[in-house]
Amino acid sequence: MNNNWIIEKKYANARLDKFLVEQLPTESRSKLQKKIAAGGVTVNDVAVNKHHFLNVGDVVKMIEVEEQAVDIQADAQDIPILYEDDxxxxxxKPVGVLVHPVPHRKQWTLVDWILERYPEVAGVGEDDVRPGIVHRLDREVSGVLLICKTAEAHHSIKQQFMKRIVKKDYRAIVYGVPSLPSDVIKFGIAHSKTKQGKMAAKPEHEAAKDAWTEFDVIEAKHNRYALLAVRIKTGRTHQIRAHLAAIDHPVVGDTIYMSKHYRGQKPAPRLFLHALNLEIIHPTTGEKIAFEAPLPSAFAEFLG
Incomplete structure (x- = not known):
């Protein structure tokens, strides 16, 4: 039985559950809907719901998942609000919080927090799995994250990201000290062919997307660690982590991209990557506005 499909033109705008019923006539719609709800169906590697509408080129996959109770440990933690208007x-965003649901895991996410606090945001944006969200941070990354309350704001901010108007500034602690005090990394990025969930910088195939990362060394510690200011113009999955690993300075605490010769170093309490600043054009006023999430104390504590 085929468990993977690439959406052709004739299925554009088809609803996911109806598409699967047509592809798998021996399965009942209710059974397929339950599988979708359990995270057992992804579109472009993202868990979606049965109402998701497909686009040409989408990759639909059916995967095996274990039923789990929802982990609500993050539900109780406070989500600091840096700014809010209409x-x-x-x-x-705290470390450890998933932005939106993913396959294989049924747990509390930032989307749950959004819908609990701002139920009017449901339906904002093109993807009902990520209401109001126009960018994301990895689960292990902390810092500034913007949520749109209205369709008009979502469209405006999305266009700013697409046109690379948005300015994003990060802080990272890396292994080793880069040889140059400032540098730009422009390696293309694509999904790794050897490890699921990992991205590859400098991949040797045409699927690579352009990516641009600039950094400055702020502080060096005993030639073992360096605190970097990092800016990105593109927003590829794991971009900063993959780019820094590609120049042999992986982010401290990164179990996915850490090279073998850095293993056995001082234990890291977290992934030391933090989204410090975000600057946009306000979707209502048209004025530039910037937001800052203070650098967590763990950074200074680790560097000593």
């Missing part, structure tokens, strides 16, 4: 809300 159009947007900006938060300081």
């Amino acid at each position: 159009a947007i809300v900006v938060i300081d």
Whole structure:
């Protein structure tokens, strides 16, 4: 039985559950809907719901998942709000919080928090799995994250990201000290062919997407670690982590991209990557506005 499909033109705008019923006539719609709800069906590697509408080129996959109770441990933690008005809300995302649902895991996410606090955001944006969200941070990354409250704000901010108007500034602690005090990394990025969930910088195939990362060394510690200011113009999955690993300075605490010769170093309490600043054109006023999430104390504590 085929468990993977690439959406052709004739299925554009088809609803996911109806598409699967047609592809798998021996399966009942209710059974397929339950599998979708359990995270057992992804579109472009993202868990979606049965109402998701497909686009040409989408990759639909059916995967095996284990039924799990929802992990609500993050539910109780406070989500700091940095700024809020009628159009947007900006938060300081804590480490360990998933932004949206993913396959294989049924647990509390930032989307749950959004819908609990701002139920009117449901339906904002093109993807009902990520209401109001126009960018994301990895689960292990903390810092500034913007959520749109209205369709108009979502469209405006999305266009700013696409046109690379948005300015994003990060802080990272890396292994080793880069040889140059400032540098730009422009390696293309694509999904790794050897490890699921990992991205590859400098991949040797045409699927690579352009990526641009600039950094400055702020502080060096005993030639073992360096604190970097990092800016990106593109927003590829794991971009900063993959780019820094590609120049042999992986982010401290990164179990996915750490090279073998850095293993056995001082234990890291977290992934030391933090989204410090975000600057946009406000979707209502048209004025530039910037937001900052203070650098967590763990950074200074680790560097000593």
